[in-house]
Amino acid sequence: MKLDIIGDIHGCYAEFEKLTQQLGYDWDSGLPIHPDGRKLAFVGDLTDRGPESLKTAELVWELVVKKKAAYYVPGNHCNKLYRYLLGNKVQTTHGLETTVAEFLSLSTGQKNSFRDKFLSLYDSAPLYHVLNEGRLVIAHAGIREDYIGKNNSKVKTFVLYGDITGQNNQDGTPVRRDWAKNYQGKAVIVYGHTPVKEPRILNNTYNIDTGAVFGGKLSALRYPEMELMCVPSTMPFVPEKFREI
Numbered sequence: 001m002k003l004d005i006i007g008d009i010h011g012c013y014a015e016f017e018k019l020t021q022q023l024g025y026d027w028d029s030g031l032p033i034h035p036d037g038r039k040l041a042f043v044g045d046l047t048d049r050g051p052e053s054l055k056t057a058e059l060v061w062e063l064v065v066k067k068k069a070a071y072y073v074p075g076n077h078c079n080k081l082y083r084y085l086l087g088n089k090v091q092t093t094h095g096l097e098t099t100v101a102e103f104l105s106l107s108t109g110q111k112n113s114f115r116d117k118f119l120s121l122y123d124s125a126p127l128y129h130v131l132n133e134g135r136l137v138i139a140h141a142g143i144r145e146d147y148i149g150k151n152n153s154k155v156k157t158f159v160l161y162g163d164i165t166g167q168n169n170q171d172g173t174p175v176r177r178d179w180a181k182n183y184q185g186k187a188v189i190v191y192g193h194t195p196v197k198e199p200r201i202l203n204n205t206y207n208i209d210t211g212a213v214f215g216g217k218l219s220a221l222r223y224p225e226m227e228l229m230c231v232p233s234t235m236p237f238v239p240e241k242f243r244e245i
Contacts, residue, residue, distance in 0.1 A: 001131060001132045001136075001223070001224070002036070002037070002038045002039070002222075002223070002224070003038065003039055003040070003041045003071070003131075003136075003222075003223045004020070004023050004025075004034075004038055004039070004040050004041070004220050004221075004222055004223075005040075005041040005042075005043065005138060005190050005208065005220060005221045005222075005223060006019070006020075006040060006041065006042050006043065006208075006218070006219075006220050007043060007192045007199075007208035007209045007210060007212070007218060007219045007220065008043060008044065008045040008075065008192040008193065008195075008209040008212065008213070009042070009045070009046050009050070009056050009212065009213075009218065010045055010046070010047065010048055010049045010050045010053070010077070010095070010212060010213035011046070011047055011048065011049060011050025011051055011052050011053035011056055011098070011099070011213065012050040012051070012052075012056075012212040012213055012218055012233060012234075012235065013050070013051070013052035013055050013056045013059075014052070014234060015212050015218040015231055015232075015233055015234065016056065016218060017032075018218075018231045019218050019219075019220055019229065019230075019231045020032040020040070022229060022231060023038075023220060023222070023229060024036070024038070025038075025040075031059070031062060031063060031067070031069075032063075033069070039069060039070055039071065040063060040069075040070040040071070041070060041071035041072070041129070041138055041190075042060055042064075042070065042071065042072045042073070043073060043075065043138060043139075043140055043190065043191055043192040043193075043208065043209070044072070044073050044074050044075025044076075044077070044078050044140035044192065044193075045075035045076070045077045045078060045140065045192065045193070045209075046060055046075075046077075046078060047077055047078065047081055047095075047099045048077045048080075048081070048094070048095030048096055048098060048099050048213075049095035049098055049213040050098070050212070050213045050235070053098065053099040053102055054099070054102045054103065054106075054114055057081075057114075057117070057118055057121070058114065058117055060072055060121065061117040061118065061120065061121040064121060064124070064125075065117070065120050065121055065124055071129055071131070071138065072121065072125050073125055073126065073127065073128050073129055073138055073139060073140055073159075074122055074125050074127075074140065074160070075140040075141070075160065075192070075193060076140065076141070076160040076161050076193070077094075077095060077096070078122060079122075079160055080096055081096060081099055081118065082118065082119065082122045084096065084100065085115045085118055085119060086119070093172075094172070094173075095213075127139075127151055127155070127156055127159050128140075128143055128148075128159050130148065130149070130187075132223075132224075134187055135186075135187055135188060136187060136188050136190070136223060137187050137188070137189045137190070138189075138190050138191070139159045139189060139190075139191050140159055140160055140191060140192060140193055141158065141159055141160060141161055141162035141176075141191055141192070141193035141194070142158075142159070142162060142163075142179055142180060142183075142189055142191040142193070142205065142207075143155070143158060143159055143189060143191075144158065144163075144179060144183070145183060145184065145185035145187075147159075148185070148187065158179075161174060161176075161193075162174075162176040162177075162179065162193055162194065163176055163177040163178075163179040164176055164177075165177060176194065180200075180202045180203055180205040180207070181202065181203070182203075183202075183203045183204065183205050184203065185204065186204070187204070188204055188205075188206065188223070188226075189204065189205045189206070190205075190206045190208060190221055190223070191205065191206070191207055191208075191209075192207065192208055192209030193207075193209055194207060194209060194243050195209050195210065195211035195214055195216060195241055195242045195243060196209065196210060196211070196242060196243055197210065197211070197216060197242050198210065199219050199221070199228050199230070206221050208220065208221050208228070210230060211233070211238075211241060211242055212233045212235065213233070213235055214233075214235065214237065214238040214241040214242065215233050215235045215236050215237030215238055216233055216237070216242065217230040217231060217232055217233055218230065218231050218233065
């Protein structure tokens with residue numbers, strides 16, 4: 001199994017296209033296809049804040065659902081968009097407002113098409129992927145070793161939001177414990193969710209959310225080579241959004 005695992009895109013489609021080209025993917029068909037049969041995998045948070053959220057989500061739908069040529073797990077922003085598209089009452093804040101603005105600008109037919117695609121992408125996705133005979137786990141905000149193989153509400157909260165304390169930071173985001181410091185499992189865990197200036201490798205865990213939407217980089221981890229590749233973001237740099245480890 002040869003994968004290129006992509007960090008949180010958040011609508012930064014141009015950076016995604018550039019990164020996959022550097023990874024050797026061919027876009028001649030309109031989709032990123034690797035000549036050596038490598039596949040893409042996504043850690044979630046495809047949308048919100050960036051300029052091309054709908055385009056990003058539709059491309060991932062085509063790769064994952066239509067072509068069965070990639071892997072995807074949902075992030076907390078994916079979950080919120082999913083609930084919005086179902087008609088549930090959600091606050092259009094923390095980036096969702098940008099995706100909703102894109103969505104509301106569509107015609108009725110285009111809205112229905114996007115809604116169907118995104119709901120099918122989300123509904124078909126596992127909460128987290130366990131791949132390569134258990135050697136690799138892809139989970140949006142990470143996962144504790146004793147949670148692997150489980151899917152209850154406590155595990156779902158952890159995978160989507162991280163090891164939250166129940167308290168909030170000044171900007172309204174939840175306070176999160178650093179679960180990776182205590183991870184001792186043999187499986188490699190690849191995750192995102194918490195923006196860091198450089199990919200963070202600790203105790204067999206890889207945080208590859210390098211804050212593309214906050215002016216950092218979009219990063220990928222090549223598996224099983226365990227090589228990292230990044231492209232710079234075109235977005236304005238927002239230093240306070242990065243977690244200092």
